[in-house]
Amino acid sequence: MRAAGRIAAAIEVLGDVTARHRPVADALKDWGLSHRFAGSGDRAAIGNLVYDALRWRRSSAFRAGEDTPRALTLATLRFRWGVGVADLEAMGEERFGPGPLSEAERAALAVDRLGEAPADVVADIPDWLEEAFEANFADEWIEEAEALAARAPVDLRVNTLKSDRARVLKALSRHGATATPISPVGVRLPARAGWERAPNILREEIYQRGHVEVQDEASQVAALLLFARPGEQVLDMCAGAGGKTLAIAAHMENRGQIHATDADAGQLAPIYERLKRAGVRNVQVHGARSDLSALKGRMDRVLVDAPCSGSGVWRRRPETKWRLSPEALARRVEEQAACLDEARSFVRPGGYVVYVTCSVLPQENEAQVDDFLSRAPDFAPVSAGEAWEELFGVDGPKPWSADGMSLTMSPAATGTDGFFVAVLERMAD
Structure with missing residues (x-):
């Protein structure tokens, strides 16, 4: 699938998630079953965009001027993924794309107004939780809330009954594996950006043989x-x-x-x-x-x-x-x-x-x-x-x-x- 088709699909899936209050994984699975032409890489890429739109839902809605699946998706692409307005315009007009941008959309995507937003919108948390975050994290509560909206790495725990960290790091070196900074038995695979797909650890031999477990x-x-x-x-x-x-x-x-x-x-x-x-x-x-x-x-x-x-x-x-x-x-x-x-x-x-x-x-x-x-x-x-x-x-x-x-x-x-x-x-x- 081309990027334009993935964007249209993400808007469709996000609409299903928000309308029916479904887990993203379930909505993506159903979409894949009804769109057999989409490969596993396409489904993963579409999932990346859907999850990111939900991570930054409040700030994206503020930037876009409305809280709809289309608005959230476009704002995520523009302000989080760094896709230019001209590129969004071109993809919107492709055959299987999300459709042309409206004048209101062009105006909203051209200027970033997040600096005018309330603190809880910048932090991307429900407004009723602002007090709890401030109580727990004092002056750093917005920074902590923003970090909770970012993509997470894949962390693994080395099963010391069967292996050791040096062996696991070597086996996963092609994925950019590093030792975790705190846990002495942890291995970290970095978070991917944009459309990029995270490695499927469950298919790795070291996972199937019980040498590692997925664990933050x-x-x-x-x-x-x-x-x-x-x-x-x-x-x-x-x-x-x-x-x-x-x-x-x-x-x-x-x-x-x-x-x-x-x-x-x-x-x-x-x-x-x-x-x-x-x-x-x-x-x-x-x-x-x-x-x-x-x-x-x-x-x-x-x-x-x-x-x-x-x-x-x-x-x-x-x-x-x-x-x-x-x-x-x-x-x-x-x-x-x-x-x-x-x-x-x-x-x-x-x-x-x-x-x-x-x-x-x-x-x-x-x-x-x-x-x-x-x-x-x-x-x-x-x-x-x-x-x-x-x-x-x-x-x-x-x-x-x-x-x-x-x-x-x-x-x-x-x-x-x-x-x-x-x-x-x-x-x-």
Whole structure:
């Protein structure tokens, strides 16, 4: 497909996403099934443009003067991809292009008015979240919000049960692989620009043989901050597909026992195949709604990777930024509190709960921990910052810490997804 046809297709897909509130992946799949002439490269390129239009939805709508799929797409091409007005005009008139520019479109695309926009528009976040971002990131909140709108790299975790980072870096050198700056077991493939397609890691031999897993560096760091030791008893309460479970198993060198469970059976389903591929032998999977009473009071460490808004992973799922509502956030906060209260019962005296979210919102993070500590006088916070320095040193990227104990990773500060980590110790009887 020519660029003009891809632009027209992106407008069509974006219209489907916004009208039906669908995930981009589903809309792209359906579009591909009904347009068999489009190759995988075309579908990936169209997806790039759709995702980018959603990343910068508010600023693009301001620049274009309207919030329609066509306006968002054209503004993204002009102001984010650097396509000239004359080129857009020419592509619009091609046979399978998006159609000629109107006079209003030419005028809007000719001059960048973003400097006149309110701060929350520049930051590309829902207006009702401005206060939360400013509370968490102070004077740098716009920079942090803008970083959450950028494309993310592909981060991989080296499975040290089967390989090492030097070997993985060599195998992926043709993709521009580099070592991650924080995680000692991370490998990063740079984000691509424009139409360029990201490599399909799932087709690589080192992935199929279990030498690497796709996992953002922040998620790797969160698993390391659990400080799980070989031989310990660990509960991963909200294991999902098992990314952190696999990381913890590698840190524990397949010794000890990890109990992995999740309330959502569908989320947990992929863990079995992933454990097999990774060569993990010290994980016992407990299905959704399993009776875990035998584990109570016995765990050395409990990981609570709580359900959350997902605001920290907007780089990867930009459509979710615009679906989040105050009501949905309030429901997540309630679920998180319930998860923490449940986790409390599994920890032995002297053990730890590590509370993690992929969120940058204080309601889900510091405030949640404060509320838990007010209900759980037998728990006390441990400095995650000191743990960070012990693991990663003092000279590298620094996370945020609003309370001096917990920490928040973010794209602008640490070059990662947005992740919050708090370590809570159950005091000995």
